[in-house]
Amino acid sequence: MPRHRLLRTLTPYLYIAPAFAVTATFGLVSMGISLWASFQHYDTYAGASGFVGLDNYRRALTGDDSYFWLAMRHTVVYVLLSVAGVLATALPLAMLCRRARYQSLFRTLYFLPSITPGVVLALVFYHIFGIWGQLLDSAWTALPALALLGVWAAAGYNMVIFLAGLTDIPRFLYDAAEVDGAGRWQQFRHVTVPMLRNTLVFVTVMTIIGSFQVFTSVYIMTSGGPERSTEVIAYTIFLNAFGVAGQMGYASALAWLLFAAIFVFVVIQMRVFRSRRVYDE
Amino acid sequence: MRARSWTSPALAAALALLVLAVVLRAGMTRALIARVTADGPPRPVQLRVWDWWSSSTNEEYGGYFAELEATFERRNPDVDVVYQTVPFSNYVQKLSAAMVGPTPPDVFQSSIIWAESSYRRGMLRPLNDLLAADAHLPASQRVDEAAFLPPAWRHNQTVDGTVFGIPQIIDAQCLVWNLDILEEAAATDPEIRAMFSRLEDGTVDYEHIRFDAVRDWNHFRQLIGKLAVRGPDGQLERAGYVIHAHGSGADIFSPWLASNGGHYQDLAGTRALFGGRRGAETMHFLARLYWTDRVCPPFRRQLFDRELFQQGKVACVTAGTWSGKDIVRDTMGWTHFGKTAFPPGPSGSGQRSLTWGNMLVVTTRCRQVDAAWKYVRFTCSLEGNLLRSRHLGYNGPRRDFYDTEQWQRALTERPYLSNVKQICLVGEKFRHIEMEAANHQANPVFESLLLHYPDVVDGTGAYPSVEAALAGAAANVDNVYRRYNEQAASWEAARDRATAASGAVGDQASAGDPARASDPGPAER
Numbered sequence: 001m002p003r004h005r006l007l008r009t010l011t012p013y014l015y016i017a018p019a020f021a022v023t024a025t026f027g028l029v030s031m032g033i034s035l036w037a038s039f040q041h042y043d044t045y046a047g048a049s050g051f052v053g054l055d056n057y058r059r060a061l062t063g064d065d066s067y068f069w070l071a072m073r074h075t076v077v078y079v080l081l082s083v084a085g086v087l088a089t090a091l092p093l094a095m096l097c098r099r100a101r102y103q104s105l106f107r108t109l110y111f112l113p114s115i116t117p118g119v120v121l122a123l124v125f126y127h128i129f130g131i132w133g134q135l136l137d138s139a140w141t142a143l144p145a146l147a148l149l150g151v152w153a154a155a156g157y158n159m160v161i162f163l164a165g166l167t168d169i170p171r172f173l174y175d176a177a178e179v180d181g182a183g184r185w186q187q188f189r190h191v192t193v194p195m196l197r198n199t200l201v202f203v204t205v206m207t208i209i210g211s212f213q214v215f216t217s218v219y220i221m222t223s224g225g226p227e228r229s230t231e232v233i234a235y236t237i238f239l240n241a242f243g244v245a246g247q248m249g250y251a252s253a254l255a256w257l258l259f260a261a262i263f264v265f266v267v268i269q270m271r272v273f274r275s276r277r278v279y280d281e
Numbered sequence: 282m283r284a285r286s287w288t289s290p291a292l293a294a295a296l297a298l299l300v301l302a303v304v305l306r307a308g309m310t311r312a313l314i315a316r317v318t319a320d321g322p323p324r325p326v327q328l329r330v331w332d333w334w335s336s337s338t339n340e341e342y343g344g345y346f347a348e349l350e351a352t353f354e355r356r357n358p359d360v361d362v363v364y365q366t367v368p369f370s371n372y373v374q375k376l377s378a379a380m381v382g383p384t385p386p387d388v389f390q391s392s393i394i395w396a397e398s399s400y401r402r403g404m405l406r407p408l409n410d411l412l413a414a415d416a417h418l419p420a421s422q423r424v425d426e427a428a429f430l431p432p433a434w435r436h437n438q439t440v441d442g443t444v445f446g447i448p449q450i451i452d453a454q455c456l457v458w459n460l461d462i463l464e465e466a467a468a469t470d471p472e473i474r475a476m477f478s479r480l481e482d483g484t485v486d487y488e489h490i491r492f493d494a495v496r497d498w499n500h501f502r503q504l505i506g507k508l509a510v511r512g513p514d515g516q517l518e519r520a521g522y523v524i525h526a527h528g529s530g531a532d533i534f535s536p537w538l539a540s541n542g543g544h545y546q547d548l549a550g551t552r553a554l555f556g557g558r559r560g561a562e563t564m565h566f567l568a569r570l571y572w573t574d575r576v577c578p579p580f581r582r583q584l585f586d587r588e589l590f591q592q593g594k595v596a597c598v599t600a601g602t603w604s605g606k607d608i609v610r611d612t613m614g615w616t617h618f619g620k621t622a623f624p625p626g627p628s629g630s631g632q633r634s635l636t637w638g639n640m641l642v643v644t645t646r647c648r649q650v651d652a653a654w655k656y657v658r659f660t661c662s663l664e665g666n667l668l669r670s671r672h673l674g675y676n677g678p679r680r681d682f683y684d685t686e687q688w689q690r691a692l693t694e695r696p697y698l699s700n701v702k703q704i705c706l707v708g709e710k711f712r713h714i715e716m717e718a719a720n721h722q723a724n725p726v727f728e729s730l731l732l733h734y735p736d737v738v739d740g741t742g743a744y745p746s747v748e749a750a751l752a753g754a755a756a757n758v759d760n761v762y763r764r765y766n767e768q769a770a771s772w773e774a775a776r777d778r779a780t781a782a783s784g785a786v787g788d789q790a791s792a793g794d795p796a797r798a799s800d801p802g803p804a805e806r
Contacts, residue, residue, distance in 0.1 A: 041768060044377040046402045049771040065722065065757045130583030137527065137582050225528050226582070226732065227743075228725045242374050243717035244761075245398040246768035 038252035043245060056253035068254060071233040072261065075212055078147050078232060079265075082211040083204055085151030086158050090203065091196075093155060094162035095188075107163065110156035118153070122220035125149045129221075136222055139229035146217050146230055154210065158203045165199030166192070201273045205266055212262045233258050324354075324361035326652045331376070331389035333369040345672035352668070353659050360652045380404055380646060387647040388656055391446055393436040393637045394716050397550070400445040401769040403776055406643045408444045411654045421663040421681060432636035432708040433678030440549050446640030447661045449669070451678035452601045453622075453636040453708045454536040455700075457608070458490055460617045462508055462519070462596045470507060488696040490619030492703045498541075498566055498626045502574060508596035509576040520595040521576035523586040524567055526731040531712075531720060533599055534727055538563045539709040540633040541626030550714035551762050553723075556755025559628045561748045564727070566626065568734035568747075580732060591615075602704055605697045606674040618697050622704045636708025638678050676701050718761040726754035 038056055040048040060068040097106045113121060125145075129135040135145035169192065177187045193200075215234040218224060224231035224239075233254065241251035336343035350362045365386065367375050373395050379385050391399060399405050412425050420427075424447045426434050432453070437446035458476075464487045467474035476494035478486040495501045505521030512518045524533055534555070535545050543559030546552065554560075571577045578589060586598040591612050602620060609616055622632035641657045643650065659665055666677030667687050674691075676698065682688060683702050692698055712719070729743055730750055736742035737750065744750035 041771065043402060043768065043772065044374075045380055045404060046768075046772040046775070049768065049775055065760050127583070130581070134581060134583070137580065222582075223528050224721075225725060225728060226526075227729045239717065239721055242371075243721070244715060245402060245765060246772075247718075247764075 034252040034255060037249050038256050040249045041246060042249035042252070044242075044248055046246065048249075049246075052249070056250045057257065059250060060254050060257060067228065067231060067236055068233070068257065070228060071231050071236045072257075074143060074230060075214070075232045075234075075258075075261075077143060078150070078214055079208055079211040081144060081147035082150045082154070082214075083207050085147060086154050086203065086207045087200075089151060089155040090158035091162050093159040094166055095192075097159060097163060098166055107160060110159050112156065113153045114157040116153075118216035119220060121149065121153055122217045125152075125217070126221045137226060139227045142222055142226060142230045146214070146221065149217050149221075150211060150214060154207060158207070161203055162196065162199060165196045169195045197273065201270070204269060208265055208269065209262055212258065212265070233261075324359055326360045326649050328360055328362050328388065328649060328652050328656055329365060329384065329386045330362055330656065331365050331367050331372075331379075331386040333367055333372055333390065335366045335368075336364070337366065341673050345669060348668060348672065349660065349665070353656060356659075357652065357655060360649075360655070362656065376404070380644065385646040386644055387649060387653045388641055388643055390449065390639060391642045392639050393711060393713050396436055396446055396640060396642065397439075397713055398715065398765070398769075399642070400439070400443075402772055404644055405445040406645050406647060406650070408447065408643065408654075409442075411650075412444060415658070422658065424658050424661045428680060429638075429678050430680055430702075430705060432705055432710075433638035435710045436637055436713050437640045446642040447657050448638035448640045448678040449661050449665070450603075450675060451636065451638045451705050452603050453634040453701075453705045454599060455602050455620045455622055455634055455704045456495070456597055457590065457600045457604060458494075458597050458619050458621065459590065459593065459595070460487065460490065460619050461593070463490070464617075466508060473504065473507060476504070488617070489699050490621060492621060492700045493624075493632055494621050495624040497624050501624050502570065502576075505570065505576045505597060506574055517575065517578065519593070520578045520589070521574075522570060522597045523584075523589055523595050523599075524571050524577050524580075524731065525584070525586055526580040526728055527582040528724065528728065531724055531727060533567065534560075534563060535712065536599065536623050536633070536635045537567060537626065539635050540623035540629050541566075542629040544709065545712040546714060546719075546758075546762070548710065551766060553719070553755040553758035553762070555723075556752040559626075560751045560755075562627055564730055564747050564751060568731055571731065572734050587611075590618075602701045603675055605695065605701075609695075616695060616697055620697060620700050620704060622700075622707050632707050634704050634708040635711045636705050637711035637713075676705075715761050715765045718765070719758045722757035722761055723754040726750050 037048070039051060039053060041050050041052055042048045060066050093110060097103055097110070100106050126136070129145050135141045173191050173195070174187055177191050182190065213234050214232055215238060218230050218232055218235045219238070222230040224235050237251050237254045237258065240247040240254065332346075334342045334346075336346050346364055350364070353362060354360060369392070372392070376386070376389070376395075376399070391405075396405075415423055415425070429448055430451060433448040433451045437448055438444045463473055463476060467477065467485070467487070474485055476490055478489040478491050480486045495504060507521075508519075509517060509521035510519040531545065538545065538555055538560055541559045541563050543557070543563065544554045547554055555563075571580075578584060578595065586595075587600060587604065587608065589595045590598040590600075591608060605618070605620070608618060622634045625631055625633065641660055643653045643657060647653045660669075661679075663677075663679055663681050663685070666679050666682045667685060669675055670677060670682070670687060670691070676682070676688070676691075726744075730737060730747055733742045734747075737744050737747055740746075744753070
């Protein structure tokens with residue numbers, strides 16, 4: 001192969017090499033180690049003390065004192081509340097913001113929660129929920145309250161993404177719909193939503209992944225209570241990994257089960273969306 | 282001529298190199314600055330000491346560590362003590378990482394929460410040989426068992442007597458009473474008046490509450506009922522006692538269980554013991570205070586016992602013996618409160634408490650054991666206890682501390698300390714095995730029982746009975762202990778194998794090279 005062609009072929013790989021090295025070192029290698037640890041009794045200091053096969057997975061799925069299914073159920077409820085909440089707030093906010101006079105001001109204001117540390121948000125909302133009628137005191141309201149915080153924190157970021165998607169929709173489609181007699185709602189349903197489909201997929205997938213990993217608010221605000229009503233899977237993983245001596249292997253197994261759950265959710269969702277017509281390509 | 286762009290690749294590369302050089306030099310630069318700003322000649326021995334007491338966030342800790350360091354370094358001119366503050370909340374994670382990294386701590390303060398498991402994981406050096414070598418020292422400098430109050434010398438050793446830490450504090454759970462409220466009630470109620478000590482002339486000493494002011498649980502219920510105040514509508518205007526249900530079940534349950542003759546766990550850490558009759562009696566007692574007697578404020582996650590107490594909204598709370606100083610600080614100098622132990626329950630005998638003593642430990646990766654031990658010994662000596670008391674206002678775990686003039690003066694200046702030593706002395710051993718994991722299993726059950734006690738008693742709750750709920754929680758905690766002990770046994774076996782292997786290698790090596798035989802090498806870890 002001529003030298004210049006070889007260089008041309010290699011150049012893109014050289015560009016992505018640094019990012020790939022970081023991802024491989026801190027992502028893939030770590031994942032590989034955690035997969036290996038999930039088949040061991042493993043302690044962060046003492047190290048591995050024996051191959052246990054699928055015991056950690058068996059214990060998580062069928063153990064008498066396992067809270068995996070309970071935590072998974074709470075996590076799924078949280079995910080559903082969050083996805084519904086984010087879609088119900090971020091898109092309307094984006095549409096309102098697009099029409100607003102000081103768009104950049106509103107964009108900045110709504111985006112602020114996204115750049116505020118989760119710990120700070122959790123502490124602030126801990127007190128707000130306390131003042132507003134003890135939402136965190138009841139097993140019925142604690143999880144929805146945490147989801148409310150999650151939606152509030154994520155709405156601004158997703159609004160910006162929707163805003164970008166809305167900007168890409170050609171004006172003439174609305175004009176044509178208007179000429180055809182479509183009202184606001186019909187324009188939204190037959191023009192906006194189909195044209196935002198890719199954005200919707202992105203926002204939904206990212207919200208699902210983020211919500212499955214909810215941790216900070218639970219850790220700070222409820223510690224999984226009251227009565228385990230907010231015990232989510234990431235919290236259970238953290239507790240076993242760092243709060244219990246020698247349970248890193250079990251925690252790794254839980255983490256891989258979480259990975260499998262997210263994977264299944266995302267694949268299902270991608271298939272559902274793929275079955276529709278693509279408008280914006 | 283075209284101006285050079287700030288975004289030119291050469292300039293960017295030069296800046297990147299500069300940043301890289303600064304990063305690479307950082308450690309050396311720090312060392313250089315330390316050398317330049319050092320008071321005297323460089324010290325050959327550097328001792329890394331970890332603590333969660335933060336000099337940067339608490340002026341008192343700053344003063345304490347400054348004097349401790351200055352005094353110790355003056356007497357040990359070859360040692361440079363370097364403190365590192367690590368937040369309590371992620372102490373264990375950071376410790377685990379540091380212990381396998383290049384800069385492990387030599388000495389650290391260990392909470393009883395992690396001490397035992399840190400030892401069994403192989404992080405802590407046994408101290409028995411160092412203690413034995415100190416037998417010739419004056420009593421005030423020794424840090425052996427005889428020097429400490431018995432309740433302080435518990436969490437720092439295994440059941441077979443291996444000592445892995447030296448207590449530097451002692452704390453105990455107790456009942457803290459608002460003496461303003463008690464004094465007001467005592468004006469008309471002889472039973473409340475009898476809670477106070479008497480002066481030599483026989484008059485009531487309203488500054489001091491008697492250590493045994495409360496006879497038993499029934500007496501406690503009566504007293505708390507009298508101290509609670511209701512408005513015309515029957516609503517509680519001032520509570521008698523606070524029970525915090527959300528997330529902290531074992532904290533309120535355990536000391537009352539101790540006063541009922543029970544224990545959360547066995548000493549060896551193999552079984553949970555709260556699931557029996559004594560545990561059930563304790564839970565019924567606490568739940569009835571709330572649900573039947575209605576002398577407690579409503580269960581609220583955001584309400585903190587001590588805040589309510591400091592605001593005068595409750596007559597009595599559960600707190601640590603150390604809390605006095607914080608109450609004085611938070612109330613801008615109010616000192617009219619007193620402390621007692623927990624009165625005995627129907628299956629208990631005598632006043633009881635729960636006691637613990639956080640400790641200084643020497644790590645297995647300590648490079649300078651001699652310097653580390655000198656530091657531990659100084660910090661935990663009588664002088665170290667007095668120094669800590671002077672800066673931080675805390676009582677010490679040593680016996681001789683309570684005979685000092687400084688402590689007697691503290692008792693005069695701060696009457697709320699009067700029962701502290703007695704409370705510590707009647708303390709049972711605070712639970713100490715895998716506390717987070719045990720809490721994860723048991724606390725939600727305590728929480729449920731307290732929050733829904735009437736439903737459980739009626740048979741319509743999440744559990745068939747209080748007894749069944751506690752037995753189930755105890756069984757799950759048993760699983761925690763079993764797993765932990767299995768793990769710990771495997772770590773110990775692995776270490777034994779490693780030691781045996783390194784011993785065999787050492788034997789071979791020393792046969793050829795006598796100098797290597799005395800070098801402990803990596804196996805020392």
